[in-house]
Amino acid sequence: MNPSATPFPRWDDARAATLDEAGLLLYRSNLLGSDLRITNYGGGNTSAKIWQTDPLTGQRTEVLWVKGSGGDVGSMKLDGFATLYMDKLRALKGLYRGLAHEDEMVGYLPHCTFNLNSRAASIDTPLHSSLPYAHVDHMHPDAVIAIAAMANSEALTQRVFEGTVGWLPWLRPGYELGQRLAEYNAAHPGLRGIVLAGHGLFSWGDTSKACYENTVDLIARAQQWLAQERSARGTPVFGGAAVQSLPEAERDATLARLLPVLRGLSAEGGAHKLLHLNTSPEVLEFVNSQDLAPLAALGTSCPDHFLRTKIRPLVVPEAVYGLSGAELKAQLGALLAAYRADYAAYYERCQRPWSPALRDPNPVVVLLPRIGMVTIAKDKATARIAGEFYVNAINVMREANAVDRYVGLPEQECFDIEYWLLEEAKLQRMPKPKPLVGKVALVTGGAGGIGQAIAKRLLSEGGCVMLADIDQEALDGVTSDLAQAHGKDHVRGVRCDVTDEASVIAAFDRAAIEFGGVDILVSNAGIASAAPIDETSLALWNKNQSILATGYFLVGREAFKVMKAQGTGGSMVMIASKNGMVASAQATAYCAAKAAEIQLSRSFALEGAPLGIRSNVVNPDAVIRGSKIWTGKWSEERAAANKIPEQDLEAFYRDRSLLKRSVFPEDIAEATYFFAAEHLSAKSTGNILNVDAGNLAAFTR
Known part of the structure; x- marks a missing residue:
């Protein structure tokens, strides 16, 4: 289906009838932002000039409601709007000293704030306040930008919109x-x-609707005109193929x-x-x-x-695809070095005396002929959104x-x-990232009680998690729940049988394709x-x-390979047991x-230390609540071995510990996070952390 032929979201009069003016602005904004053909994530701006009671004077005053700095029209709430006195905004004209000094005008915007609103006004605020209309939209639709980015943009704008849209x-x-x-x-009424x-595009109306x-x-008209012109000309898209x-299997392997x-x-x-x-x-x-x-x-x-994609992408030649090991790293390294040098030269050519320092010169968008596009950023959501922006650019x-x-x-x-x-x-105002932002963890046994607790802990610190489990139904449920709680960008699930070498390799391949690799392995799959x-x-x-044993070896080996290929270190955490230290009958x-x-x-x-890969052990004991292994025969068998009723197991294990405390999945998760987090345990490897409430026989020696 041609996306341009799909109708835009319809205005719901029944819903609109229940809303006040501010609510109508929010409804309009969310509706516009729900369709990427209208504007991209974080792009565009909406406003309404609303008459309200001034909390100081009690008089009616005109207030500009406009999307605040850094917001997204598709997902914002009412608190995402900045509110400013229109009379004060109009008075700013007397302070304007010309184009060379226009950035100083941003400093005056907080002085125009209505009702102590803490939402910062964006740089687009003057675009909305200067136009005389009650309701103004500023959108970035692909179809209109295409016309705006043509060599003969002015003449074609006149032709497409038949004089009803200026340029x-x-x-x-x-x-x-x-x-x-x-x-x-003012010079072109109507x-x-x-x-x-x-x-x-800037557009407006007397009401929100x-x-x-x-x-x-106007966007639909631009789409229709472009479609007709393409059809009439019959020009091959992008010059033809x-x-x-590549076939999917070959693509994924590459x-x-x-x-x-x-x-x-x-x-x-x-x-x-x-x-x-x-793809x-x-x-x-x-x-x-x-x-x-x-x-x-x-x-x-x-x-x-280009604020999100850099000025241009890196194109990787197909000849690189067949390489591996040191040769692949050398060739990709040379491509990236050339890109960084080109970006640094761009910075040197264009920098002003007041320009900020050179930022990360690595590419954000990487184009792979026969494969697709990869975008790279500090977190998964930013990488995905950068890709969406470049799709807009492609369109x-x-x-x-x-x-x-x-x-x-x-x-x-x-x-x-x-x-x-600006x-x-x-x-600079952005908050400091959480410790695991940019990190990927693969957790085996991820659908179990301990696995879920570990995943939640890592997600809470900004990490991304690939849940691996042999139970597909449980895996799907846990993945869905965690994605809903922590965001769909951060969680993936993959069925994995840790005893099957091909299944383990496939799980790590999937992690590479979904996130780019793995930084943290939590080997947790188990039975009792x-x-x-x-x-x-x-x-x-x-x-x-x-x-x-074999399962832990296979997942550890594959994690080791990925971490070695990345060359950025890593952390491996083995969830073993008190029983690895002291035998039980x-x-x-x-x-x-x-x-x-x-x-x-x-x-x-031992082998990972020269590569910055750390490996440590967490030894739980008697994690009964939430642990899947206690739902089978293990509970019955341990009760029989200890000659106690099955319902007394938790109390039995609690009372035999030195601290007389029960151990829960969240306790294991906390210990795992300690070893996973570089800022907490960067100098710990080959270590064992018992989480058993104290067991004298299991003391490490």
């Missing part, structure tokens, strides 16, 4: 643009909107090998990053095309795009080149937006069994060894396998 040349958002919008509008070259309908009608996409290396090489100053893969039809059409190289080199047009380039000729903004203009002091101030030695069958012995197979896990961790610690 202004590119100018950076700010006070000067607000004044020019007002002047142009307009429905104004296109800003290379940027987007009229404004919304005007906005989407140069290559075909990505699993390439992405951890790319991720590690892109880490700036030791800061981990996360990757997001996009959508529009992306593949672009990366497989004849025009990929020349169009990618032009960069994006809309400032909202703009496709439409513009099919009808006219796509042109990007001049390089200096791009730089002045990217290194704008943008730098916004970056009990039987006297003379009744321990070979099958029972092998089952324990297969899951608890009638649990020979279990105890032997748990002891193997501890020795295995020491081996990983």
Whole structure:
């Protein structure tokens, strides 16, 4: 289906009838932001001029409600709007000293705040306050930006909208643009909107509904005109296909090998990053095309795009795909080094005396012919959103080149937006990231009680988690619950049988494709069994060894490979048991396998140390509440071995501990987080942490 042919979201009169003016503005904003064809995440702005009672004077006063700095129209709430006195905003004109001093006008906006609203006003505020309309939308629709980014943008705007929409040349958002919008509008009465070259659309209405309908009608008109022109010209999209996409299996195998290396090489100053893969039809059409190289080199047009995507992407040649090991790292390293040098040269050419220091020079967007697009950022959501912005850029380039000729903004203009002091101030105001932001953990046995508790703890500190479990139904439920609680970007699930080498390899390949790799392994999958030695069958012995020893070896080995490829260290945490330190009666197979896990961790610690890979052990004991292993025969068997009723097990284990306290999944999670967190345990490897409320026989020696 052609996305342009899909109707925009409809205005619901029944719902609107229940809302006040501020509620209508929010409803309109959320409706506009729900469709990426209208505006991208965080892009665009909406406003309404509402008459309210001044809390100081008790008189009616006109208040501008406008999306605040850094908000997203699609997901914002009422507290996302800045509110400002219109009379004070109009009075700012007397303070304006011209284009060279326009940034100082932002400092006056807090003085215009209505009702002590703490939401910071955005740089777009003057664009809304200067226009004389009650309701104003400023959107970044792909179809309109395509027209705005054409070489003959002014003439084509006149042709598409038949004189009902004006046109202004590119100018950076700010006070000067607000004044020019007002002047142009006054000189051209009867307009429905104004296109800003290379940027987007301003549109308006007397009511929220009229404004919304005007906005989407203008966008639909642009879409329709572009579709008709493409059809009439019959021009091959992006010059036609140069290559075909790889088969899915080959694509995934290539990505699993390439992405951890790319991720590690892109880490700036030791800061981990996360990757997001996009293989959508529009992306593949672009990366497989004849025009990929020349169009990618032009960069994006809309400032909202390149603020998140950098001025241009990195294109990885297909010749790299067949490489592995040191050769792959060398070739990718050379590509990234060239990109960084090019970006540094761009900075040197364009920097102003007051420009902020050079930022991370690594690419954000990486284009892979025959595969798709990978975006790289400090967290998964930012990486995904950067990809969405570049898809917008692809759509703009496709439409513009099919009808006219796509042109990007001049390089200096791009730089002045990217290194704008106001943008730098916004970056400096961002809160300090949580300790595990940028980190990926793979947790085996992730659908169990201890696995869930560990996942929640890591997620709470900003990490991303790949849950691995053999129970697909339980895995799906836990993954869904955690995604709902912590955000869909941060959680994935993969079925994994730790005794099956191919299944384990596939789980780590999936982690590489979903996030770019793995930084933290929590080896937690397990079983428990009990039987006297003379009744321990070979099958029972092998089952324990297969899951608890071989399984821990397989997941540890694959994690080690990924961490080594990334070259950024890592943390491996083995969830073993008190029984690995001291034997229990009638649990020979279990105890032997748990002891193997501890020795295995020491081996990983020994070989991982030169690579910065740490390996440590957490030894739980008697975690009964929430633990899946106590729901089967293990509970019955341990009660029988200790000659107590099954319902007394928790009290029995609590009372035999030195501290007389029960151990819960959350306790194991806390110990795991200690070893996973670099800022807490960077100098700990080969260690054992008992979480058993005190067991004298299990004291480490």
